[in-house]
Amino acid sequence: xxxxxxxxxxxxxxxxxxxxxxxxRAKKLGFDLFEIGVPRLLELDDREIxxxxxxxxxxxxxxxxxxxxxxxxxxxxxDRSVREAGVxxxxxxxxxxxxxxxxxxxxxxxGGWNAKISDYPEKAxxxxxxxxxxxxxxxxxxxxxxxxxxx
Numbered sequence: 001x002x003x004x005x006x007x008x009x010x011x012x013x014x015x016x017x018x019x020x021x022x023x024x025r026a027k028k029l030g031f032d033l034f035e036i037g038v039p040r041l042l043e044l045d046d047r048e049i050x051x052x053x054x055x056x057x058x059x060x061x062x063x064x065x066x067x068x069x070x071x072x073x074x075x076x077x078x079d080r081s082v083r084e085a086g087v088x089x090x091x092x093x094x095x096x097x098x099x100x101x102x103x104x105x106x107x108x109x110x111g112g113w114n115a116k117i118s119d120y121p122e123k124a125x126x127x128x129x130x131x132x133x134x135x136x137x138x139x140x141x142x143x144x145x146x147x148x149x150x151x
Contacts, residue, residue, distance in 0.1 A: 003062055005033030016040060020052055027059040038067035038105060041096050042089070053101045065097055065105035074112030075137070076130030078122075083133055086112075090137040090148070098144040106149035110134060 006026050008019045019036045026034040036052070044052070056063045069075065073086035093105055107113075110130050117123050141148050 003032035004030070005035055005062070005064060006031045007035045007066060008037055020048075020055060023052070023055045023061060023063075024059050027061045031061065033062040033064055035064040035066045036102075038065050038089075038093050038096075038107075041065060041100065041102075042092055044096070044100075046099065049096065049099045053099075056101065063100060063102045065093065065102050067093060067105055067107040067109055068113035069107075069109055069111065071112035071115040074115050074126075075109075075133035076111040076126035077115070078125055078129065083129055087133050087137055090133075091140040094137070094140045094144045094146050094148070097146045102146065104147045104149060107151050109148060110150050 006029070008022055009015065011022050011025065012019070015037055016039070019040055023034050034056070041049075041052075052063065067089075069086050069089065071077075072082060073089050075083050075086035075090070077083055077086075090109060097103070097105060111126060117126055138148065
């Protein structure tokens with residue numbers, strides 16, 4: 001059976017809202033999977049991460065993660081410091097996912113969400129940088145036993 005899931009944003013007005021209480025709400029509505037936002041996940045300390053894991057186990061619900069890298073985290077961007085910021089977010093994501101028991105993260109992870117490429121020749125640079133950054137990041141995902149999917 002394929003689990004039926006719902007994204008946390010269905011329930012919130014502000015993407016930064018705590019999502020812990022939403023796990024039981026999603027389960028009560030009949031969902032098998034709850035997709036939490038990575039930005040919130042990365043703000044949690046180990047005690048809070050344990051609370052998410054325990055609540056998911058208590059509710060018998062699968063947790064997944066969702067992420068859209070911002071233009072300031074674009075792993076394809078020509079500026080190395082911008083790429084490094086994105087690589088850090090992605091590697092931190094893999095580590096946090098493993099701690100909370102999340103097996104898969106999906107989203108706009110190959111570049112910046114709503115980022116603009118000014119002209120066509122620039123696309124090749126973004127592609128090359130994104131592929132190199134993804135190869136670097138995937139080592140951490142593999143080491144943590146978690147998956148990253150592109151949207």
